[in-house]
Amino acid sequence: MQPKLICVGNTTLDRVWLIDRLPSGGGKFPAHDYLELGGGMAANAAVAVARLGGACAYWGRAGDDSAGRVMLAEMAAYGVDVSQFRLIPDARSSVSGIMVGGDGERMIVNFRGEGLDTDPGWLPMAQIPGCDALHGDVRWPEAAALCFAAARMHRIPTVLDGEIASAEVFGMLLPLVDHAIFSEPGLRAFAGGATDSDEARLTALRRVRSLGCRVAAVTRGREGVLWIDEAGVHRQTAFAVEVVDTTGAGDVFHGAYALAIAEGSMVDVAMRFASAVSALKCTGKGGRAAIPTRERTLQFIREREGAGPAPAP
Numbered sequence: 138m139q140p141k142l143i144c145v146g147n148t149t150l151d152r153v154w155l156i157d158r159l160p161s162g163g164g165k166f167p168a169h170d171y172l173e174l175g176g177g178m179a180a181n182a183a184v185a186v187a188r189l190g191g192a193c194a195y196w197g198r199a200g201d202d203s204a205g206r207v208m209l210a211e212m213a214a215y216g217v218d219v220s221q222f223r224l225i226p227d228a229r230s231s232v233s234g235i236m237v238g239g240d241g242e243r244m245i246v247n248f249r250g251e252g253l254d255t256d257p258g259w260l261p262m263a264q265i266p267g268c269d270a271l272h273g274d275v276r277w278p279e280a281a282a283l284c285f286a287a288a289r290m291h292r293i294p295t296v297l298d299g300e301i302a303s304a305e306v307f308g309m310l311l312p313l314v315d316h317a318i319f320s321e322p323g324l325r326a327f328a329g330g331a332t333d334s335d336e337a338r339l340t341a342l343r344r345v346r347s348l349g350c351r352v353a354a355v356t357r358g359r360e361g362v363l364w365i366d367e368a369g370v371h372r373q374t375a376f377a378v379e380v381v382d383t384t385g386a387g388d389v390f391h392g393a394y395a396l397a398i399a400e401g402s403m404v405d406v407a408m409r410f411a412s413a414v415s416a417l418k419c420t421g422k423g424g425r426a427a428i429p430t431r432e433r434t435l436q437f438i439r440e441r442e443g444a445g446p447a448p449a450p
């Protein structure tokens with residue numbers, strides 16, 4: 138049976154101009170390429186789940202503008218259920234303008250959007266008992282809190298993308314979520330100070346668990362993942378790959394992890410699966426185009442871990 142997931146939260150559009158050199162002042166500059174790429178934590182996670190063979194719905198909103206329509210069409214083309222992706226009249230989407238120079242240097246300007254309602258009252262909560270896992274992010278905390286609370290009532294596992302957020306947002310979401318997986322900047326924001334040693338990371342993660350999360354984790358890019366659960370402290374090293382672009386690695390990690398949890402995988406198996414998916418994603422351009430299939434991921438894990446069968450998430 139195909140697992141069913143819901144990803145609720147942020148979607149944003151990256152408009153990318155590839156140019157020879159980043160300008161140091163005003164003027165006109167020719168671009169040799171141009172890309173429009175959907176991004177955002179929950180949106181990328183939803184695309185990852187669909188690409189890996191799960192049935193995934195994205196719950197979120199954007200403006201009823203050109204960026205919103207591009208994001209919706211792209212997500213639908215990846216096979217995500219977009220029936221709860223609302224384009225709000227008179228609101229404006231979150232958009233980034235990105236200029237990339239020939240040396241890979243980037244200039245990013247983000248507009249967070251305008252007029253996007255925060256009230257999640259329109260979300261079809263009756264669908265939550267029918268899903269196998271729910272993923273939320275910190276950019277639409279009112280919706281994530283509502284959905285996490287409903288999922289907990291129905292014993293459906295929940296996963297939070299712990300990116301940078303205020304103490305108020307963490308205080309609202311962490312007591313409601315089962316698996317809180319932070320990025321390094323997100324954990325630092327939660328801790329309210331430096332978390333650059335394992336001791337400091339573990340202190341912060343223990344605090345996260347004391348709020349009620351079963352699993353508290355931090356992803357550390359090429360340094361892998363560190364987490365604690367009821368059995369203690371664990372690590373998963375990152376898979377070494379030829380990195381082309383790490384955009385969205387964290388978002389994709391969360392989607393793959395939530396899918397494995399939806400399928401009933403143990404936490405260490407889910408962490409390994411998500412690490413392999415996100416490492417493979419880094420071998421191609423963009424946040425979505427290089428997300429591997431499940432078959433490719435399992436083959437990759439088998440190649441890296443020797444002849445034994447990979448535990449199938």
Ligand SMILES: Nc1ncnc2c1ncn2[C@@H]1O[C@H](COP(=O)(O)OP(=O)(O)OP(=O)(O)O)[C@@H](O)[C@H]1O
Nearest residue numbers: 320356357358359361375385386387388412415416
């Ligand atoms: N250079 C890399 N090589 C191999 N795996 C990587 C690399 N970068 C990221 N990953 C994998 O992706 C996971 C998530 O990456 P990271 O910790 O950078 O997320 P993040 O900080 O949330 O980034 P973002 O949200 O911008 O994608 C890592 O734990 C690792 O498994």
Ligand SMILES: [Mg+2]
Nearest residue numbers: 300320387388
């Ligand atoms: Mg992230």
